Amino acid sequence: MADEDDDLIxxxxxxxxxxxxxxxxxYDGLRDEVVESVEILLARGWEPYRVLTEALVAGMTIxxxxxxxxxxxxxxxxxxxxxxxxxxxxxxxxxxxxxxxxMGKMVIGTVKGDIHxxxxxxxxxxxxxxxxxxxxxxxxxxxxxxxxxxxxxxxxILGMSxxxxxxxxxxxxxxxxxxxxxxxxxxxxxxxGAPLNxxxxxxxxxxAYCRDAAVAVETAKxxxxxxxxxxxxx
Amino acid sequence: MIPPGDHALTENGLAPDGxxxxxxxxxxxxxxxxxxLKRANGWDHLDLACLPAIWHNHPERIAPGIRAAVAQHRAGxxxxxxAYADCGTGGGLARACAELGVEMIAGPHCYAFFDGVDxxxxxxxxxxxxxxxxxxxxxxxxxxxxxxxxxxxxxxxxSYFGNYRRLIYLAQTDDPALDATxxxxxxxxxxxxERRLTGYGDLAGFLSARG
Numbered sequence: 001m002a003d004e005d006d007d008l009i010x011x012x013x014x015x016x017x018x019x020x021x022x023x024x025x026x027y028d029g030l031r032d033e034v035v036e037s038v039e040i041l042l043a044r045g046w047e048p049y050r051v052l053t054e055a056l057v058a059g060m061t062i063x064x065x066x067x068x069x070x071x072x073x074x075x076x077x078x079x080x081x082x083x084x085x086x087x088x089x090x091x092x093x094x095x096x097x098x099x100x101x102x103m104g105k106m107v108i109g110t111v112k113g114d115i116h117x118x119x120x121x122x123x124x125x126x127x128x129x130x131x132x133x134x135x136x137x138x139x140x141x142x143x144x145x146x147x148x149x150x151x152x153x154x155x156x157i158l159g160m161s162x163x164x165x166x167x168x169x170x171x172x173x174x175x176x177x178x179x180x181x182x183x184x185x186x187x188x189x190x191x192x193g194a195p196l197n198x199x200x201x202x203x204x205x206x207x208a209y210c211r212d213a214a215v216a217v218e219t220a221k222x223x224x225x226x227x228x229x230x231x232x233x234x
Numbered sequence: 235m236i237p238p239g240d241h242a243l244t245e246n247g248l249a250p251d252g253x254x255x256x257x258x259x260x261x262x263x264x265x266x267x268x269x270x271l272k273r274a275n276g277w278d279h280l281d282l283a284c285l286p287a288i289w290h291n292h293p294e295r296i297a298p299g300i301r302a303a304v305a306q307h308r309a310g311x312x313x314x315x316x317a318y319a320d321c322g323t324g325g326g327l328a329r330a331c332a333e334l335g336v337e338m339i340a341g342p343h344c345y346a347f348f349d350g351v352d353x354x355x356x357x358x359x360x361x362x363x364x365x366x367x368x369x370x371x372x373x374x375x376x377x378x379x380x381x382x383x384x385x386x387x388x389x390x391x392x393s394y395f396g397n398y399r400r401l402i403y404l405a406q407t408d409d410p411a412l413d414a415t416x417x418x419x420x421x422x423x424x425x426x427x428e429r430r431l432t433g434y435g436d437l438a439g440f441l442s443a444r445g
Contacts, residue, residue, distance in 0.1 A: 075383025078393050115362055115397040139397055140361060165293075165324035166342050195293075195324050 010037050015044065019055050026059035027066075029079025031086045038087045048094035049101070056087050057129040064126075064214040074118070081122055088125065101131045104224040107149045108159035109137030111170040116163035119193060119213070123159060126213040127220060132157075143174050150178075150187060156224050159216070160206075162193040172204035179205070188223040190216060235272075235282065237265045240373050248284035250307065256280045257310070258441065259303045260317025262287030263369040264344065267406050267434055268317060271441055280441070283307060287369065291381055293322030297330040304334050315444055317437070319343050339440050348404045348435040362399040364425060368406045371416040379422070391424055401425040404432045 010033065013021060018037055025033040034056075041051045063080040066072040072080075106127055110120050117139050124134045135153050137145055141160075150158060158178075162168040171191050178184040184205070191201050192210040201209030207223060210216035235251050237243065243262035250257055260268055262284040272280050285299045296318060304314055316331055316338035331338045341347045345365040346354040370377055379385055382394055401423060403416035413429055420427035 073383065075387050075390055078383075078390055079387060082393070113361065117397060118393065165320065165322050168324070195322065200324075 011040050015041070015046075019058075022055045023059035023062055026056065026080050026083050027063055027072075029076065029083050031079075031083040034083040034087045035090065038090050042090070042094070048091045048098055052088070052091050052095065052100075052129060056084050056091075057126070060084050060126065060129065061214060064212060068212055068214070077122070078118065081125060084129075085125060088128065092128075102133065103131035103221060104156040105133040105135070105153065106157040106159055106220065107135045107137065107146070107153050107155045108161070109141030109146060109149075110139040110161045110163075111167050111174070112140055112142040113170060114162050114164055114167035115139045117161070119163070120159075120161035122213040123161070123192065123210070123216045126217050127159075130217045130221065132217075132220065143170075143177050146174050147177065147181070147183075150183065155187065156227060157188045157190060157220055159190045159192070161191070162196070165195045168193060168196055168200065169204075171206065175205045188220070188227065190219060190223075192216060235269060237269050240287075240369065241376075243284060243369075244287045244373060244376055247286045248282060250281045250283040252281065252310065254279045254281035255312040256315065256444075257283060257307050257313070258315045258317050259283045259285070259300060259307070261285060261290065261321070261344070263290060263367065263373075264317050264437070266369065267437060268441065271434060271438055275442065277441070281311070287373070288376070290321070290370075290377060293324075296321055296323050297326040300327060301330055301334065304336060313444070315441070317440075319347055337444060339436065341436065345404055347437055347440075348406060348432045349430070350432070350435050360400075360402065362397060363402045364395065364398045364400070364423065366401065366403045366416050366419060368409070368412055371403055371412050371419060374415070374419045378419075384422075391422075395423045395425065398423070398425055401427055403427070403429045405429055406432060406434055 010018060018040065022034060022037045038051055041055065060080060063072060063077060067077050108120060108124055110117050124136050127134050135149060137149055160171045160174060162171065175184065175189060189206045190208050190210050191206040196209055198209045208219045210219050238248060243265050247262045248265050256279050258268055258280060265284045268282055283303060285303065289295045289299065300316055308314060314336045316336050318327055319339045319341040320327060321343050327338060339347050341351040344367060348367060384390060401420035408431060416429065417427045
């Protein structure tokens with residue numbers, strides 16, 4: 001995709017060409033170009049939220065679909081994610097200043113005994129891109145840290161991630177502890193990670209298993225909407 | 235039986251000789267070690283078949299592969315042993331072996347049974363350790379570097395290994411050249427290096443007790 005655009009002057013492109021170009025640059029993991037384009041759009045008076053959704057999130061959604069379809073693989077997704085992260089770093093403080101729709105709040109972490117965070121970081125980033133506030137507990141998160149964060153942050157969603165078959169059973173310990181304390185139904189519990197599947201998610205008592213970051217966002221939106229509807233109804 | 239080269243073990247595995255009353259069906263990454271034990275102990279009754287070692291990176295293929303291999307070879311042997319630990323199958327291989335009536339090695343993976351499953355479980359400070367065995371040290375590019383795209387994007391090392399601190403080479407053989415290879419692998423990943431001579435660990439006991 002990049003060869004023909006080697007001499008492209010991004011600032012010369014009108015908006016309707018620059019945004020698709022940003023999608024291409026995200027797809028190709030071109031961090032510097034994505035950053036430059038974000039700055040160009042902001043300088044042209046675009047609202048930060050519009051840059052986020054129409055340029056970055058839309059571009060990353062294409063990446064996510066092609067990953068799901070086996071067209072892109074983890075290295076390419078990582079490069080694209082790093083490019084999006086760089087763009088978001090510019091937008092984040094501006095989003096806080098200008099105000100953006102708030103979809104809900106999520107506490108997320110990789111479970112105890114597991115230090116793998118690529119998937120978890122991708123989910124965090126896409127959730128933030130979708131308007132969720134994300135509190136990331138990092139890696140090797142034990143049940144006390146999860147429950148402490150639920151208490152202090154009062155999120156809508158708890159997200160747990162694991163890459164190892166040896167660590168994924170820990171998710172059940174967290175959910176069981178939530179149930180023992182009578183708080184399980186206060187939160188939407190989403191789980192994900194390469195060795196998991198829907199059957200495992202159901203078996204441990206999660207609300208949903210999310211196979212990738214895009215599914216996590218859609219699932220989170222659906223559950224939060226349902227929660228709000230229930231609250232309105234009652 | 236002479237083991238084929240590492241590339242063949244990685245991609246194709248190993249066909250059995252068809253001799254002996256006990257067939258071990260194992261991971262191609264264990265072929266050299268199992269055949270070394272066979273030679274050292276004079277286990278002429280033991281034959282070896284291996285599934286492709288690269289399934290280390292595709293654990294979902296292991297249990298179906300074992301089912302197929304057991305079905306293929308069952309009639310020719312009095313006993314079949316499975317030289318795999320759980321290896322990322324999430325209990326799937328244990329369920330398959332129980333249904334098939336064959337025994338497998340205890341433990342989560344080969345790192346654990348080379349180290350000794352009990353000793354490995356007792357190590358509390360290795361959460362951030364990345365392990366190599368003799369085979370994986372020799373085949374580092376095929377199992378780690380290329381599958382993660384680091385040959386094309388070496389700058390992604392931090393994304394993959396940023397939470398790791400140490401590469402521990404679990405050495406089955408005392409080989410200075412392999413020690414140097416493993417040390418170089420650690421350097422490529424930006425990790426500290428440690429070598430631990432394990433020998434064959436629980437693998438020897440598993441085969442001798444059941445062979």
